[in-house]
Amino acid sequence: MKLICIGRNYTAHIEELEHATPEAPILFLKPDTAILLKKQPFFIPDFSENVQHEVEVLVKINRVGKYIDKKFAHKYYSEIGLGIDFTARDVQEALKAKGLPWETAKAFDGAAVVGKWMPKSEITDCNSLNFSLQKNGTVVQRGNTSQMIYKIDALIEYISKYFTLKIGDIIFTGTPAGVGRVEANDKLKGFIEDKELFSITVK
Ligand code: MG
Numbered sequence: 001m002k003l004i005c006i007g008r009n010y011t012a013h014i015e016e017l018e019h020a021t022p023e024a025p026i027l028f029l030k031p032d033t034a035i036l037l038k039k040q041p042f043f044i045p046d047f048s049e050n051v052q053h054e055v056e057v058l059v060k061i062n063r064v065g066k067y068i069d070k071k072f073a074h075k076y077y078s079e080i081g082l083g084i085d086f087t088a089r090d091v092q093e094a095l096k097a098k099g100l101p102w103e104t105a106k107a108f109d110g111a112a113v114v115g116k117w118m119p120k121s122e123i124t125d126c127n128s129l130n131f132s133l134q135k136n137g138t139v140v141q142r143g144n145t146s147q148m149i150y151k152i153d154a155l156i157e158y159i160s161k162y163f164t165l166k167i168g169d170i171i172f173t174g175t176p177a178g179v180g181r182v183e184a185n186d187k188l189k190g191f192i193e194d195k196e197l198f199s200i201t202v203k
Helices: 011-016 070-076 089-097 152-162
Strands: 003-007 026-030 051-053 055-061 077-085 112-119 130-135 138-144 170-172 187-192 195-201
Touching (some): 026 152, 055 138
Antiparallel strands (some): 003 026, 055 170, 130 187, 187 195
């Protein structure tokens, strides 16, 4: 399985990092080895001084598809989740400055937190979901899927032009504003509405 991640999908986050708004979704991949194992702490890698949290709504693909039309995209997922796209920001900035790919900043072991899943049947509208990240008990990131520049179904249409989507693939739909550095002993908890979907410790 693969993790397909979307960059710059929330205007307020684009502004905080002083990026331009993309003309099309920005895609990158993480391998399955990036998934943080259940109940394990996140270890800050020794190659970065500035690992940042990016809380993101996740979509789990439940059937194989290629060239999926936006109109039918809703048939390709039945669960929504929440996770973190951990980013070694210092590494990423150095790579970006040289026009190089981001993998060492984004795809390292543990860089993808995948929380519990919620069945779509329990969700009234996937395009109007509040989600948040708490760090040590304080909300540091808050978003609503209605603020996504490219909504879930449009993302599935776009991604499936390039990559065949397979059962179990996970889409990271982009982070809202409020990204920040993590430090040893931080506790990160993620919520969709008032449901806690993950809780991890940083080491
Ligand atoms: Mg991200």
